[in-house]
Amino acid sequence: MDNSAHAQIEFRSVTKVYGPIAAVTDLSLTVRRGEFLTILGPSGSGKTTALMMLAGFEAPTKGDILISGKSVAAVPSYGRDQGIVFQSYALFPHLTIRRNLEFPLEMRGVKASDRATLVERMLNRVHLDAYGDRVPAQLSGGQQQRVALARALIADPPILLLDEPLGALDRNLREQMQGEIKSLHREFGKTTICVTHDQEEALTLSDRIVVMRGGRIEQSDTPEALYDRPSSRFVANFLGEANLLDSPELVCQKTNSLGVSMIRPERVRIVALDAPLPADQNHRHTVNGTVEEMIYAGPLRKYRARVGGSSLLVREHVASGQQIFRPGDAVRLDWLRADVRLLSE
Numbered sequence: 341m342d343n344s345a346h347a348q349i350e351f352r353s354v355t356k357v358y359g360p361i362a363a364v365t366d367l368s369l370t371v372r373r374g375e376f377l378t379i380l381g382p383s384g385s386g387k388t389t390a391l392m393m394l395a396g397f398e399a400p401t402k403g404d405i406l407i408s409g410k411s412v413a414a415v416p417s418y419g420r421d422q423g424i425v426f427q428s429y430a431l432f433p434h435l436t437i438r439r440n441l442e443f444p445l446e447m448r449g450v451k452a453s454d455r456a457t458l459v460e461r462m463l464n465r466v467h468l469d470a471y472g473d474r475v476p477a478q479l480s481g482g483q484q485q486r487v488a489l490a491r492a493l494i495a496d497p498p499i500l501l502l503d504e505p506l507g508a509l510d511r512n513l514r515e516q517m518q519g520e521i522k523s524l525h526r527e528f529g530k531t532t533i534c535v536t537h538d539q540e541e542a543l544t545l546s547d548r549i550v551v552m553r554g555g556r557i558e559q560s561d562t563p564e565a566l567y568d569r570p571s572s573r574f575v576a577n578f579l580g581e582a583n584l585l586d587s588p589e590l591v592c593q594k595t596n597s598l599g600v601s602m603i604r605p606e607r608v609r610i611v612a613l614d615a616p617l618p619a620d621q622n623h624r625h626t627v628n629g630t631v632e633e634m635i636y637a638g639p640l641r642k643y644r645a646r647v648g649g650s651s652l653l654v655r656e657h658v659a660s661g662q663q664i665f666r667p668g669d670a671v672r673l674d675w676l677r678a679d680v681r682l683l684s685e
C-alpha cells in the first residue's frame with residue numbers, strides 16, 4: 341500500500357486546561373501508520389478534547405502534537421488534511437448527497453470532471469448510488485452516517501478521525517456500521533483515531549485501545565490483552581464484566597495481598613453439587629453457592645450466585661443438553677486459578 345496515504349501521529353506530554361479543569365493531562369501516545377486506534381473512556385474523560393487538539397480545533401496548553409514527525413502547532417485545522425466524522429459534525433442539510441461529497445474535493449481544488457468521477461465511485465462504494473440527488477433529511481440515520489464517512493474519506497486524507505461515530509444509531513444499525521467502518525479501514529488503510537465510550541465498539545474495531553480516565557491514560561493495549569489482562573479495577577469493569585474476588589471464601593491461595601483479584605464471568609463454571617469433578621480439579625478454585633438469579637440473554641445465559649457474603653456472576657453459552665439452574669438451586673462454582681487476574685486498586 342502507498343505509504344504516503346498514511347501518517348504517524350504522536351502526542352507528546354499534551355495537557356489541556358480549561359480554567360480550573362484539566363481536560364487532558366500529560367498525554368503521550370504514538371499511533372502507527374495505518375493503525376486503527378480507539379480512545380475509550382467514560383463521559384468527561386478527555387477523549388473529545390484529545391481529538392479536537394489533533395484536529396486543530398483546540399490548542400494544547402502544554403506539550404506538542406506531531407504528524408509524520410513534524411509539529412502541527414502552527415498548522416490550522418483546515419491545513420491538517422484529516423477526514424473527520426464528528427457526532428456533531430453534521431452533513432450540510434440543504435445540499436444533496438452528491439454536493440456534500442463534492443465539497444471536500446472542491447475545497448482542495450480538484451477539477452470538476454475529476455470530482456464527478458470520485459463522487460460516483462464513492463457513492464457506489466458506500467452503496468448509496470440511488471441517493472445522490474436527495475438531501476440528508478431524506479436518508480435514514482445509518483445512510484447519513486455512511487455519507488459522513490464517505491465525505492471524510494473522499495479527498496483521500498492520510499488521517500481519519502471519528503468521534504462517537506455511531507452514537508446516534510440503534511443497536512442493529514450500529515453493528516452493521518461497525519462492519520462498514522472495518523471494511524473501509526481494511527480497504528483504505530488510513531491511520532484512524534476513533535473516540536468512543538462504547539466498549540463493544542472499541543473491542544470490535546480497534547487494533548489498539550487506549551483507556552482514558554480523568555484526562556489520563558489508564559491502560560493501552562490490544563483489545564484482547566486489555567480484556568484478558570486489565571491492570572486496574574477501572575479497566576476490568578469498563579471493558580466487560582468482572583467478578584472481584586475480595587471476600588475470604590473467594591480469594592485463591594495463589595493471589596497475594598497487593599491488590600484485588602478478578603475472574604471474568606465466562607471463566608466461571610457452574611455445575612450441580614453432585615457433578616463429577618473435572619480432570620483439572622487440582623488447578624481449580626471451587627466454592628459452593630446458591631443461584632439467586634438466572635438471566636436468559638439469547639445465545640447466553642447468565643447466573644448470579646450467592647457465595648457466602650458475596651455474589652458471583654457466571655456467563656455461559658447456551659448449548660443443548662446443558663443443565664439449567666433456577667433461583668434457590670445449590671450449585672458448585674469453579675474456575676482455573678490461572679484465569680484469575682490481579683488488579684491494582
Ligand SMILES: Nc1ncnc2c1ncn2[C@@H]1O[C@H](COP(=O)(O)OP(=O)(O)O)[C@@H](O)[C@H]1O
Nearest residue numbers: 358361362363382383384385386387388389390
Ligand atoms: N470548551 C470547554 N470548556 C470548559 N471545559 C471543557 C470544555 N471542553 C471540555 N471540557 C471539560 O473537559 C473534560 C473532558 O471533556 P471531553 O474531552 O469532552 O470528554 P469526553 O469526550 O471524554 O466526554 C470535561 O470535564 C469537560 O467538561
Ligand SMILES: [Mg+2]
Nearest residue numbers: 384387388389
Ligand atoms: Mg466526547
